[in-house]
Amino acid sequence: MAQIQHTTATKSFKHLELHQRGMIAAYHDQGLSTRQIGDKIGCSHSTVSRELRRGTVKQRNSDLTERNQYFPDVGQRVYEENRSQCGPRFKVILVSDFLNHAQKMILEMKWSPDAIVGEYKINQKTKDLPCICTNTLYRYIDIGILDSVKNIDLLQKAGRKPRKQRCRMNKRILGESIENRPPEISGRETFGHWEIDTVIGKQSEGQSLLTLLERKSRAFLIRLLPEHTSERVNEALSALQDTSGHHFPQVFQTITADNGSEFYGLDEQLKALSSKAFFCHPYSSWEKGGNEKHNSLIRRFFPKGTSFADLASEDVARIQNWCNNLPRKILGYRTPSQVFKIESLAIA
Numbered sequence: 073m074a075q076i077q078h079t080t081a082t083k084s085f086k087h088l089e090l091h092q093r094g095m096i097a098a099y100h101d102q103g104l105s106t107r108q109i110g111d112k113i114g115c116s117h118s119t120v121s122r123e124l125r126r127g128t129v130k131q132r133n134s135d136l137t138e139r140n141q142y143f144p145d146v147g148q149r150v151y152e153e154n155r156s157q158c159g160p161r162f163k164v165i166l167v168s169d170f171l172n173h174a175q176k177m178i179l180e181m182k183w184s185p186d187a188i189v190g191e192y193k194i195n196q197k198t199k200d201l202p203c204i205c206t207n208t209l210y211r212y213i214d215i216g217i218l219d220s221v222k223n224i225d226l227l228q229k230a231g232r233k234p235r236k237q238r239c240r241m242n243k244r245i246l247g248e249s250i251e252n253r254p255p256e257i258s259g260r261e262t263f264g265h266w267e268i269d270t271v272i273g274k275q276s277e278g279q280s281l282l283t284l285l286e287r288k289s290r291a292f293l294i295r296l297l298p299e300h301t302s303e304r305v306n307e308a309l310s311a312l313q314d315t316s317g318h319h320f321p322q323v324f325q326t327i328t329a330d331n332g333s334e335f336y337g338l339d340e341q342l343k344a345l346s347s348k349a350f351f352c353h354p355y356s357s358w359e360k361g362g363n364e365k366h367n368s369l370i371r372r373f374f375p376k377g378t379s380f381a382d383l384a385s386e387d388v389a390r391i392q393n394w395c396n397n398l399p400r401k402i403l404g405y406r407t408p409s410q411v412f413k414i415e416s417l418a419i420a
Contacts, residue, residue: 086115087151088115088119088123088147088151090144090145090148092113092115093123093127093144093147093148094144095109095112095113096109096113096120096123096124096142096144096147097142097143097144099112099113100124100142105117106118106120106121106124107120123147124142126146126147126150126151127142127143127144127145127146127147127148127150128140128141128142128143128146129141129143129146163202163204164212164217166202167202167203167204169201169202170192170198170201170202170203170204171212171217171218173188173192173198174188174189174192174209174218174221175218175219175220175221178218178221178225178226179220179221179225181394182372182394183398183399184226185206185209185210185213185226186206186401187398187399187400187401187405188209188399189203189204189205189206189209190206190399190401190404190405191399191405193405194404194405194406213226246329246331246335246336246338246339246351247338247339247349247350247351248339248348248349248350248351249350249351249353250328250350250351250352250353250359251353252350253326253328253350257287257326260287260288261288262288262325263286263288263289263415263418263419264286264322264323264324264325264326264415264419265286265287265288265325265326265327265328266284266285266286266287266324266326266327266328267284267285267287267327267328267329267360267362267363268282268283268284268327268328268329268335268338268360268363269282269283269329269330269357269360269363269364269367270282270283270297270300270305270332270334271283271367271370271371271374272300272380273374273377273378273379273380273381273383274377274378274379274380274381278298278299278300278381279296279297279298279299279380279381279383280297280299280300280380281294281295281296281297281370281380281388282294282295282296282297282304282305282308283295283363283366283367283370284327284363285360285362285363285366286408286412287362288411288415289403289408289411289412289415290362290366290400290402290403290408290411291396291408291409291411291412292366292392292395292396292408293312293392294370294388294389294391294392294395295308295311295312295388296380296383296384296385296388300334301334302333302334302335302336302337302338304334305334305335305338306337306338306341309338309341309342309345310341312324313345319416319419320345320346320347321345321346321347322419323416323419324342324345324347325347325348326347326348326349326350327342327347327348327349327350328349328350328351328352328359328360329349329350329351329352329360330351330352330356330357330360331351331352331354335349335351339351366395369391369395370391373391395408396408396409396412397409
């Protein structure tokens with residue numbers, strides 16, 4: 073059934089066309105008022121008045137006196153020039169300094185557009201300077217405003233399917249379940265709770281990476297392991313205990329791991345260090361998703377299949393430093409290093 077009642081307002085105006093401007097010139101030469109001209113061509117008298125101002129130019133007579141004369145082609149030309157300036161303007165010139173900064177941070181520091189915009193707005197040196205939003209920066213990259221930056225230079229946008237929680241019974245459980253972890257840890261409300269995992273290179277190579285993520289500050293630790301075994305993991309944790317000293321139980325209150333064989337004995341070792349371990353459900357490593365996400369940052373530097381045989385501690389430290397100095401939206405565009413330092417001082 074057709075809808076008769078509606079509230080949509082119909083536009084009641086139209087832009088003048090060239091032939092209407094010719095009619096205005098003719099009627100104006102006849103001495104008609106703007107209201108009379110408007111009635112004849114079907115528009116408002118104020119439209120006629122504005123058009124006369126727009127298309128009127130001074131003409132000099134043969135006796136050197138001057139008169140004002142309206143010309144339809146002049147009115148049309150001025151109208152087209154004004155229309156070409158309509159619509160929102162690019163702020164490219166206004167934000168050229170920011171765009172140069174963004175281009176440098178994307179290509180050299182591998183920052184995401186959102187991290188660049190967020191840090192720029194809170195940085196004491198740049199917060200009052202002209203800037204654009206994250207969406208606009210992405211759009212500028214799409215249309216080629218940033219000459220050297222293409223979409224291929226940005227972080228990949230991964231599409232993820234929702235996972236169904238399941239628990240397979242034929243999988244070993246290495247310690248206390250994550251179900252017993254206190255709610256404040258899951259909510260990232262307190263400091264000192266970590267997630268642990270490993271990153272491996274070629275299957276035939278011995279070296280691997282041990283990664284730990286502090287849940288609240290997103291501080292990220294990477295340690296190079298000579299072998300992908302539980303003994304090497306325990307040695308790395310002992311080294312962390314030596315570095316942290318008597319603050320280890322406060323800084324590493326809990327560590328959440330999956331049920332990989334490399335974490336065999338983790339529960340007992342942490343108890344000896346006055347800490348505690350929790351373990352994800354079998355086949356549910358997504359329950360420590362923060363650590364998994366940071367592992368994907370490592371894969372930007374070392375894609376799957378890359379050999380770790382020649383990997384040096386300096387390379388690992390460089391990647392760790394990059395991750396910890398990347399501004400995060402979830403931290404108010406502060407870096408994990410900044411937040412971790414604040415939280416550490418609170419327990420010192």
